[in-house]
Amino acid sequence: MSESIGNWVKRDPNIVPDTITWSSEKRVYEWKPSYTKDSAPSDPALEEELFSSESRINSGIHFKSYAEMSVSVKDGPPGLTPIVSFDDAGLDSVVLENVKRMEFAEPTPIQRNALPILMQNYDLMACAQTGSGKTAAFLVPTISKLVSKIFKGQLATIRRRPGQAAWKATPLVLIILPTRELAIQIFEEARRFTYMTPLRPVVIYGGAESRVQKEQIQKGCDILVATPGRLKDMAERGIVSLARVRVAILDEADRMLDMGFEPQIRQIMMSSDLARDEGRQTLMFSATFPRDIQTLAREFLKEDFCRLRVGRIGGTTSLIKQNIIHVEDYEKKETIFNTLLDYPPSRTLIFVETKRTADALDDFLYNKKFPTCSIHGDRDQRERELALRAFKEGKSPILIATAVASRGLDIKDVMHVINYDLSNDIDEYVHRIGRTARAGNPGTATSFYNSNNIPLAPTLTKLLLECKQEVPGFLQSYINPNVTFETDDFYDEEAEPAGCDANVGTGDDSGSTWGNQADSGWGSNQAQGPANDGW
Template sequence: MGHEEVDKDKEDASRDLAQKMSTMDIQDPMYPKRAATYVPPHLRGRVNGTTNLHGACDVRNTLSAMRSSSWNVTSSDGNYGSRKSRYGGDSFGLRGSSDQGAWWDGKHIIGTRNQRLERELFGSHHDSNTVSTGINFDKYDDIPVEVSGTDVPEPISVFTSPPLDSHLLSNIELANYKNPTPVQKHSISIVIQDRDLMACAQTGSGKTGGFLFPILSKMFQTGPRDPPIPLGYASYARSRKAYPMTLILAPTRELVNQIHEESRKFSYRSWVKPCVIYGGTDIGSQLRQIERGCDMLTATPGRLVDLIERGRISLSNIKYLVLDEADRMLDMGFEPQIRRIVEGEDMPNVEHRQTLMFSATFPKDIQILARDFLKDYVFLSVGRVGSTSENITQKIEYVEDMDKKSVLLDILHSMPRGGLTLIFVETKRMADTLSDFLLSSNFPATSIHGDRTQREREKALEMFRGGRTPIMVATAVAARGLDIPNVTHVINYDLPTDIDDYVHRIGRTGRAGNTGISTAFFNRGNRSIVRDLLELLKEANQEIPSFLESILRENNTYNSRNNTSTVRGRRRGTGTRDYRKVSNGSNNYSEYSNGNNYGPISSGYSNGGYGNGYSSQTYGNPSGVTGQSWW
């Protein structure tokens, strides 16, 4: 074969290949050909994009593309009621996560179980790092309860479905919770009946579950709520906004993190995506978190205002508003931010949302202020609100400032192993100084205060909770709301000037009906709170040192001679009464009481004292490390 024939064969082969290529179609022959359409760069790579009949500029098309067609909007009216799946696809989860549930055709589709995530969320019953101090139900039987308001719902007695959603019950069972606490018995029925609530309960009594359980149950049953987005208004920035259905406000970063972890736990395998935002940390990671979906948002007021101003969060879809530690938020000066969030932004007004307030105290002035946020609310008072739990043995020691370190070492040497000790000081410098002193004295200690970075604070809390450093020195930043399991001893190295701060500090022990010990170093520099401290000790049936009464008499004598008012701390009141009854009379309100008196609850420390040189018997037996966390 000549060269000419070979060249001709190659030319023919090339021509045949070109003809075949010209007739080839990469489109599957089973499907009709589609005209090419322009896809904006930020939407490229999104699968199963959907466009409704309102046109490509409608904001709902952008939202759909941003969620990878997660809303599956197909109806001609463009409403979200026709959405097939929360996240689309067969996995019902974000980015293919099969443990994430979905909302599909008006039904709650539960995600698959994830053993690794379950261990992370619920821990192991044999893992001391994840197991918290348990509920003492015998003590809870004696706790007084008062409920007032119009048409107050009857309390529940056990976790059942109804009224709670069956999937929530499965998560409660995973957490190994058997019975509701008193605050939960009442709050669950009240919230399920769509009533606003003002709840007062002692620390560690289950307030977090008191609002999470009924809210999550209702969200599981009703599904997502349509964001009220104006028609014809679309932009990429708008589509990146989060439209949470539930907003939980709390005063500190540690508390919002704690609430968020409980939200993750009890929303496990559901369609609800919890998120948390707070200051002092990278805002970029928080923005990425809310962009992936945000149904239940836990936030500090300052960071929330920041993200609202940035146009990244809208409150127009809020159905449930929770103010946790509400009295402290208002009293610490957060009132302007809270009023802006609740009244000055696009949040639905009080008639179109359900509002819940939970705290350890609700004195009269805070109750009056809080009425602006509530409608026809039920007032719930559980236990000796505004006072201290009688499960806490309070010991007051007269110690001059120069002797505090040596007395502290005596106490720590005498304490039995196994429990955690929380030491409160007044200044950030003292927190670091005392922590370094304890380390040099061979006591494993860490510190937490406002000058430490968020990462350092979280690490310190992690090491303290896990028992690697069983002693933590803290300023007031850790005094409110934190659930630190197995804290058997609280020491007020420096007493606060406000008796309410003292109450909340010692409330870190004796949680959930268990016993604990509180020791306070007192000297004449603390005489401004001597009267309130005496009243508090009497209310809790505690031993009263004679030096407190002597200093009180000195104060009274000085005041009478100089014609001045009594030197005292600012005791705002116990907040155990519904002040609507004071102004309106009680005839318009239905009331519930369990018939218990505010008398003493038996304590295992009745023979305690410091007369034996801080022996371990003096401090009694610490509460056990087994049981459940009730926040």
């Protein structure tokens, strides 16, 4: 029987994980050759899994004000008109029905502006807050265009024939991203938007068994979500060909460069068999726009690519209540114990700087009967997936994480973020606290500050003032009476731009390499199947 502390219920150590070992094995809708758009049957069990209220984030009560943030668009389609509703976007009816199953009340700012750009086949470099609907902004129009082509007989999916020995998957969409957790999350969204369509999504990432992922690929792979190292491995082994890719998407491009993936990205985009004709559409999403990202954009995107930014550069949402409290290192365990008791039980994400601290704090809180779990770079992939699943499902509603979890995670109802160890990088700080207040929902962020964090004090104080948050007494001396805040003008290409993601973090879990080795050449085997299909 589970024990309790305060209103928290201790995690049951005997919880048996479900039968799916890897996230890459999760069920997707399996389209059969005999199906048509009108005759494809529903799958009630899968539909419940994909679209139940527990599996998605609904827009919160403050969505209206959240949706009024500034938008900057540069170049791209002349006379661009943002959509007002998804009904106006010209989406395929099956994809539109999946959007409605997600119960999206209305498009977010990035969705309103990105959908018409992408539906007109322009390349795009975009910047927006994570939690702003960025994933749907590129998945929905991409899937819709492909599905429409397939239903019209203008494009074909390729499947392995029974008994066929030599076979390569030839995905139509390639999504490259930096971390395993983000890859799994994008795959989850792709499962939803491809429901009852002929498109089959697959995710591949390091740390999990490649045999299992190969089996999924060989069942059919139309949308491939991949981390760079595992993608390189699968291509060199002749399991995947990129020759038919119609849409290539680089998500969290700045983070991939931070993690040293630039050589692999360049080989994928320039030296592999990736289609390089005018028919391919390329999309880049980045939290910051430093010169190296701008250089990549000019190299990979067409000359008339569109630039889109939603939200002010370096800003954070006012929906997060930020509490900064002074806590010496030796007081942290007692303080977090009391902090957790002071707030009603809810999904709580605790950030620490080191793997050792993550393990120690997990043991401390678990022994105090709190329902905790933890993830960091030394945990094997199965442990990390089980911990995240337990957190999302509420079995362990307190998750302790190093920076490995700080970017991209979009988890329903995270009400409280605690910076047990406060990063001295302001971008990392605002990205971490941005794990709460998703899609217009309110949230709370509590940060433990002490003399180790003095380098952060000036920018942290400025951020608190800008967001109309209380500045504690120990930070009052850092208030600049002449402070000015950045404008909403689009970045200057010749300048060194600041971050433009309200939730940006550049840190990584030390010691976590995840296949980040220099490239040693790309597989040159040719794909089997027809040549590229144009839009």
